[in-house]
Structures are given as structure tokens and as C-alpha cells.
Amino acid sequence: MTQSRKAPSIETIGMTMRFGDFTALDNVSMKVRSGSFHALLGENGAGKSTLVKCMMGFYAATDGQVAVNGKEVAIRDPRDAHDLGLGMVYQHFTLVPSLTAAENLVIARIDTPAMIDWRREMKSLEAFMQTMPFIVPLDRRVESLAAGEKQKLEILKQLYLGHRFLILDEPTSVLTPLEADEVLGHVSALTKAGELSVLMITHKFREVRAFADEVTVLRRGKLAGKGPVSDLTNEDMAAMMMGRSEIGTPAPRHGEAGEPVLAIENATALDRSGYKDIHIDGLTVRAGEIVGIAGISGNGQVELMEMLTGQRSLKQGRITVRGRPIAPGATRPGATRCATCRKSLWSMPARRI
Ligand SMILES: Nc1ncnc2c1ncn2[C@@H]1O[C@H](COP(=O)(O)OP(=O)(O)O)[C@@H](O)[C@H]1O
Ligand SMILES: [Mg+2]
Structure with a gap:
């Protein structure tokens, strides 16, 4: 000073x-x-x-x-x-x-x-x-x-x-x-x-x-x-x-969004503090769509990604891929594992999304 x-x-x-x-x-x-x-x-x-x-x-x-x-x-x-x-x-x-x-x-x-x-x-x-x-x-x-x-x-x-x-x-x-x-x-x-x-x-x-x-x-x-x-x-x-x-003009997007590929229904999981739940309901991504997740950092974006990749377990609700629930813990063959904890980083069943 x-x-x-x-x-x-x-x-x-x-x-x-x-x-x-x-x-x-x-x-x-x-x-x-x-x-x-x-x-x-x-x-x-x-x-x-x-x-x-x-x-x-x-x-x-x-x-x-x-x-x-x-x-x-x-x-x-x-x-x-x-x-x-x-x-x-x-x-x-x-x-x-x-x-x-x-x-x-x-x-x-x-x-x-x-x-x-x-x-x-x-x-x-x-x-x-x-x-x-x-x-x-x-x-x-x-x-x-x-x-x-x-x-x-x-x-x-x-x-x-x-x-x-x-x-x-x-x-x-x-x-x-x-x-x-x-x-x-x-x-x-x-x-x-x-x-x-x-x-x-x-x-x-x-x-x-x-x-x-x-x-x-x-x-x-x-x-x-x-x-x-x-x-x-x-x-x-x-x-x-x-x-x-x-600086170009982006190519126009065309075509209709198709059937739901990914859906999250009434899903609840603990947030990173372990004291609060985050709750996500009715999030659907259709074929051909780009869905943006907006929000100030710290409002559940990371937890949502962890729920989707099987790193954060759900207390309730479900996540489906083309209508099929993602089986908790089911590991895709050849899935990437975390170098430190050896947990699977991707626990979706093996299929093309
Ligand atoms: N420690 C480093 N070693 C090698 N390359 C680096 C290192 N730090 C930055 N770079 C490279 O230098 C470039 C400029 O990086 P950076 O200054 O971080 O950009 P900005 O902050 O504008 O995003 C990038 O290509 C980055 O990959
Ligand atoms: Mg920088």
C-alpha cells in the first residue's frame, strides 16, 4: 500500500x-x-x-x-x-x-x-x-x-x-x-x-x-x-x-426438425454443492436441431452435462435417447474413462445418436 x-x-x-x-x-x-x-x-x-x-x-x-x-x-x-x-x-x-x-x-x-x-x-x-x-x-x-x-x-x-x-x-x-x-x-x-x-x-x-x-x-x-x-x-x-x-453470412438453415433424439424428463440430481437439487424437465433435442443452453455460469450447466454423460446419477426422472432410457451404469464398449477415478465418462448404451 x-x-x-x-x-x-x-x-x-x-x-x-x-x-x-x-x-x-x-x-x-x-x-x-x-x-x-x-x-x-x-x-x-x-x-x-x-x-x-x-x-x-x-x-x-x-x-x-x-x-x-x-x-x-x-x-x-x-x-x-x-x-x-x-x-x-x-x-x-x-x-x-x-x-x-x-x-x-x-x-x-x-x-x-x-x-x-x-x-x-x-x-x-x-x-x-x-x-x-x-x-x-x-x-x-x-x-x-x-x-x-x-x-x-x-x-x-x-x-x-x-x-x-x-x-x-x-x-x-x-x-x-x-x-x-x-x-x-x-x-x-x-x-x-x-x-x-x-x-x-x-x-x-x-x-x-x-x-x-x-x-x-x-x-x-x-x-x-x-x-x-x-x-x-x-x-x-x-x-x-x-x-x-x-465475415460472411452464415448459410441459411433449412429443413424441419425431426423426431426427438434426446429427451430429459423430470430429472433431478444433486448439484455440485451436494446441498441442493437441480431439476430439469422437458428438454428435448430433435434430429437436425441445435439446442443452446443459456444461463449464467453456476446454474446447472455442468451438472446437466454430467447427467447426460453418466457422471452424475439421477435421483428421479429419466433420460432417453431415441425413446430408449439410458441405462444407468451401462458402459459403452471402448468408452473413455476418467484418468484418475476410472469412472466411465460416457455411460450411454452403444448406438448412434
Ligand atoms: N504456454 C503456452 N505454450 C504454447 N502455446 C501457448 C501457450 N500459451 C498460449 N499459447 C498459444 O498462444 C496463442 C495465444 O493464446 P492466448 O494468449 O491464450 O490467446 P487468447 O487469450 O487471446 O485467447 C494460442 O494459439 C495458444 O494456443
Ligand atoms: Mg485468454
Whole structure:
């Protein structure tokens, strides 16, 4: 917590990262200005994570430099990044669920003493919270917080650690749109106040338009475009991401959906916490159909896949394939087994779906 409150500017100059013969990042120069909310866009595999890992000292770049406030700096590891006031917030939470918000903040410090004087720490945490534009209840266990509150706490943790440049790696992927707007609204207010500079990796144009002031786009490891968000349309940004020639109109789908191939009726199974049930009824996939499962992460998608692949047993209900119930435990010959528990990953009877 020794860094100044002023938001730094960060530049990469000719950043290059090779993994063997493969160039994941090719001579990328970009600048996040002080107090800017900068979006980093690119398709999967474009090099976004590699770029930010080089900036944070997780990777030693093959070539290139990082400059903070216009001065070249050596970031050999995340500790150097911390000392320069650079921090990172990940897509998935890094908090300890069974600890309170206060405990999570205090243990994140590098200088946490072996014996913690909680009265003193709580006083200083409360004083810290007073200076923040948003608060999270300090005495609540993290596991009882909603996803939006957890992500707010992750950001508070970074500010508490004295980081004034934050890399947010898809920070809203487990949030509802309302939660995302609240969290990003607070972050954006801090950037506008000049207290924070942000580089946010995202795939959501809506969030780029609503919160970011500048954007950098990577494609296949190279800088594909950049500019103020207000000068660019979504089509411009998509073209930078994919290349204009590659944006085609999808072939029209034709034909009628056929008979039900897969059906789930009144199926109940324990969710991953083991305390609640998930219940799925009336889900049918017909021949020739593509059925999308929508929902915020953590609402049963993984459990549904596990039910379908025989890794999660049903308490009631049934799953049928072309009208035939899937026999629990029946293993398809040659089925793939989990390398650790040797359970079958696919317990459907052998037949073409
Ligand atoms: N540790 C690694 N070893 C080898 N190749 C890697 C490694 N990390 C990433 N890559 C490759 O580098 C490219 C860029 O990856 P990444 O930076 O993760 O992309 P993005 O975050 O934009 O999806 C990908 O082709 C990926 O497979
Ligand atoms: Mg990535």
C-alpha cells in the first residue's frame, strides 16, 4: 500500500512471445493512458492472455519492453508487477470462500504478520472502506456473497493492495448483466476520477461501448487495430478481430426438425454443492436441431452435462435417447474413462445418436 493513488499509464513496446517455433505475440505495442478504461479485444487464441501475462511478469517475454508512466521498467515476476502497482482480476474468483471479506483482504497482503491484530486491522479496513466508492460487508463469509459482490471484493482487494493499474480478464463472465453494469460502473467511476487505469479483456461489445474509452484489437498475435471507442462501430471492431473478408453470412438453415433424439424428463440430481437439487424437465433435442443452453455460469450447466454423460446419477426422472432410457451404469464398449477415478465418462448404451 505504498504506491501513490494516481493511476499510472502502461505501455508495451514491441512485445513478442514465442513458444518454441510458434509466435503467440508478434511485436505488439500498445498504450493504456493514465485514467483510461481500455478494452483488449480479440478472438480466442489471438494472444490477449499472453500479452497480459507478459505485462504482469507471469511470462518472460521473448522480446519487448513495458513502460510505466513513460519509463521502462523490469517486470521479472508478479512481485515486481505488484511493487509497480499493477494487479490482475480473473474471470473466476480467487477468494477463499470460508473466510470473511476482511480476512480475505488481510491475507492477500505480502506483509501479513504471523499474528494478526484483528482490532487494529478492522479499524484500518473500515477506514479503507470509507475511501472507496462502493463497499462489501467486511464480516460476511465470501461463500454467502452473490457473484457481483464477490467480483466487487476482488476489485477492492486489488485497490487495498495498492494496485492502481488493473487488468480485468473477462471479469463479467459469471455475472448477470445487472451485476456486470454495477461492477463496471464503479470501475469506470474510479478511472474517470483518475485513480485507476484499466485494461479489460472482454468479448462483449455492449460492455466495450458502455464503459471503455479506448480499444486495442489483436488478431493471430498481431496488433490488428486500435482507437477511441467513440470512433469505431461494432462492425469496425468485429472486422479488426476477424478480418473483413472473413465475415460472411452464415448459410441459411433449412429443413424441419425431426423426431426427438434426446429427451430429459423430470430429472433431478444433486448439484455440485451436494446441498441442493437441480431439476430439469422437458428438454428435448430433435434430429437436425441445435439446442443452446443459456444461463449464467453456476446454474446447472455442468451438472446437466454430467447427467447426460453418466457422471452424475439421477435421483428421479429419466433420460432417453431415441425413446430408449439410458441405462444407468451401462458402459459403452471402448468408452473413455476418467484418468484418475476410472469412472466411465460416457455411460450411454452403444448406438448412434
Ligand atoms: N504456454 C503456452 N505454450 C504454447 N502455446 C501457448 C501457450 N500459451 C498460449 N499459447 C498459444 O498462444 C496463442 C495465444 O493464446 P492466448 O494468449 O491464450 O490467446 P487468447 O487469450 O487471446 O485467447 C494460442 O494459439 C495458444 O494456443
Ligand atoms: Mg485468454
